[in-house]
Amino acid sequence: MKKLLLILLISSIAISIFSCDDSVNPKAGFEEVYILNCIIRSDTSYQVATISHSFDVEGYDPYTNENDPFIKDAQIKLFYNNSVFVMSDSSAPRTDNSRYKTQQNFYYTKSFKPMYNRPMKIEAVLPNGKILTAESDVLTLNSIHVYSTDKKISLNNTQDVIGFNWGRLNTSSDNKGVYFSPELVILYAYEKNNVVENLQKKIPLYYINGETPVYPQIETEIQSCTFEMDVVNRAMAEISGGDLQKGNYKINKAVFRLLVMDAGLAAYYSTQKTFLDEFSMRVNQPDASNIQGGLGVFGSYSVKQVNIELTTDYVESFGYQKK
């Protein structure tokens, strides 16, 4: 018995001496990755892009990085409708200087306004010869049809719903998909002590159990969107909430906006809108990229909007003023 105990004791001491606590490095070897971001708007000819590189820091707080990762001197070209648009190198002051003291490097063109539903491509050649590319579709929408109303909500409104529909797009590459993100908002101002704050109230489609608002999602198959008038009325009432000074609220109008996006941008946008079903706690944030040779996003979108008048009698019925 004594022999056994002795063996165990010696074994324990030996193991504890030789099994020094292995250190583990949560970091693998640093990977140099380049990130290209360019989102084409169809309502303007002024388009911008940025390129940055990945970085590493001492420790694990990326906010301690002070070396500006945004790259200049790259060549960026946009290919569209048999034309090539070269983006110029530039920089501008940052709105937030807390991390980087330098100006923000970016690329722009003032002459690219896509008009047709055609494919487009971006190519960025970095100063070190690295090439990043991506493809997307230009998506434009001709019109949105408003039904069940004459673009006006009044006190004598007899409709139960206000609805909008739109047609499908004929894109050059159907398999890439077209995604729609509709929203209906009420534009209003809150004025107090001569200070005016412009605000908007987003209107849900409906409420679950009368409590949880459900808003339109980013979807590819939808071509219409309908809001119940009871919900619109509830949203109007919620603008002031429990504030008895309802005269401080000046209601302008309601606006229905429809964002039309290509699949790449829609996926990227969706990961940040966090609409997904959440099964459990996750360590990793979701991410999406459509850049070949790197990360980031290249996409396009167009916006159509329809103004809905809110009549004075309707606005005043909530105690608000008409703007």
Place this chain on the structure above:
Amino acid sequence: MTTKDHFPHFEKVFYISVSAVLIFLLLGINNKISAQQRLGILRGFVADSASGEVLPYANIYIKELGRGASTDHRGFFIMSSLPVEKNLTVAVSYIGYGTKEFVVSVRPYIVSDIRVYLSQTSIRLQTIEKIGERIAKENATDLSLQKIAIRDLEFLPKGVELDIFRSLQSMPGVQTAGDVSARFYVRGSASNQNLVLLDNVPIYNPFHALGIFSAIDPDMVSTVEFYKGGFPSEYNGRLSSVLKVVTRDGNRNYISGKASLSLLTAKVLIEGPIPSGSFIASFRKNYSDEILKKFRNNNSIPADFYDYFVKINYANDKFAKDAKFALSIFKSDDKVMNDNPMREDFKWSNNTININYFQISDSPLFYQVEIGASNFKGERIPNESGAKGVVNEIKDAIMRMDFNYVYESKDELAGGFKISDVQSKLLLENFRGQVTDVGSHGTNISAYVKYKFLRYPSLGIDFGTRINATRLAGGGPAYFFEPRTSLTYRLMPELAFKASWGIYLQDIVTISDETEVVTIFEPWLITPSYLTPSRAIHYVCGLEYTPSQNISFNLEGYYKILHDLAVINEKKYFPNDPDLIPGEGEASGVEFQTRYLSLPYNISASYSLAWSFKNIEGVRYAPRYDSRHTVNLSIEYDLGAGWTTSAMWTYSSGLPFTQIAGYYEKLTIDDLHDDNYVLNSYLPFTLLSGKNIGRLPDYHRLDLSISKKFMIGKLKIYLDASALNVYNRKNLFYFRRDTGERVDMLPFLPTATLKVEL
């Protein structure tokens, strides 16, 4: 993709299987007719003389014939092909009990029944018993099967307290995610592919306290049968392993009780006779989370749990001759209630009930009918944490019938059917507050037949198939065959070659997030109709070498292919994208185990070399439970006078994890309507390296234990003191990506348990 695509020779395999079973049946029946005139059958029941409790896996040895058998989990055995009207000396033995010898004379035409009651003794296993055990296993088709009587576990270091699941983890091929979870992974498969049966009823989430302990109190357990793979056709519904827990019947002779106290729980057990039967009832409750803190870097775990079990047995020949009825009820209940509205709370519970009717007939036939139900309910209550609520419920109603017939040739025929009606509810809330129920309802009707070819002492073949007439859900064909076979061939008395092969189906899955470091509970879901149910093929072979009665060596190799594993769609960008997508899996390995038993020593050592991979959308990676090398060593030493000491050392090479490869400025778009976001809206984002390419440091730990058993009056006192992680190895659990802080597993921890038995 259809079944045919995955198994191009499937139909051929099936027809060969069915044909072979029919041939074996005919052979067996012919043999019975010719043998009836000359041979007889001995059937027996072995139990404890004091309590009347059955003794599973007891050894029976007929000296004149050199033949052996062992009792099943009900304490029954059958030996056929015995010479009639000849005096035979039968020795019945069991570990910890005195051997009994008596002479029987088997009569022709009828089954001769014996009942044997053994008395406990302080003398441990003797030579005759080991011979009996070895001979009983001669042609047993038991590859990858571990039969464990609960008393075998009692002398090993218990940790905080004896835990069946943690005991399994010392077996080669069984992997754990660390000290903080009793969840186990068998031969490279996910934990949801393990079937856990309590008295033949599945338990869907058999864990307490965030998964640190199992929900099954070992004091109510009689035996554990654990198939690591290649399991026979009576089991279905999982791809990887079967853990069958059989509960005790209770003391048939007098009222007795136990009370025990560990640093975690207090529990009581009472058992005793009732008219024509017995009962057993146990209750366990935790009373402190102080010990749980040690498992989580001294972070408080506000866990509150209890479980209870009640079983009533009834056997009255006037009511039903040679029949036994049992009713068992089990409940476990857990709550993790943070006293903080900014953190989410969790609740989950398991409820099972089972009614068992077991019948022995005048011929060598056993059959049983069971009706049972299992209900699991889990809930995540988000409070103000920002997390989203989850409600999961599984209601499984089961009816099954099984029979086993022993031919005089020693061959056996087994079969049965099972109806399982499953209702799943899974309420998920998305970040827009929308609640959806992705649950469904399905019924699985299946039958199985199995022929055991055991007529030659050196050869055993187990051949059968399960036929699914309907499935719970999922795509693919409505019916599905699961042919399985197992073989044992004894090359020489000391050396046996074993092999098994089988196809397995699983159409109920958990939503397991592999990136999750702590799994509170995994919601169960019937495989959605857009996915084909998961399937696996097992190939296993091995050698068993027993050069002497004291020492044995086992070597097993396996290869496992997994198809259509339901995994979370990490690229679900849009609401209409599927939540789950199909993946493929592959696992292979070699396991070696040796045991040496010579009083006062009981030593075992095992080593496993394993590889496991998943392939999801073209990305091949090692899952988080893939450990290349695992070593387990245990030594038990009987000091005499009621003292026993033991040591257990475990080593496991590092588990995979995903490392940080850097950071980048990510464009964040809060609203596309805003201007200038491409210029101004960036936040740092972590850049990850390849999935699970990194490896955590190796895990190892030494536990020591000393136990003393003594009497005070009529009270039996058991004292156990254990020291866990004796050399205070800092085994890494995970690190925080945001701070780099390492979170370690269990530090050096002394524990003690006191048990009083009347």
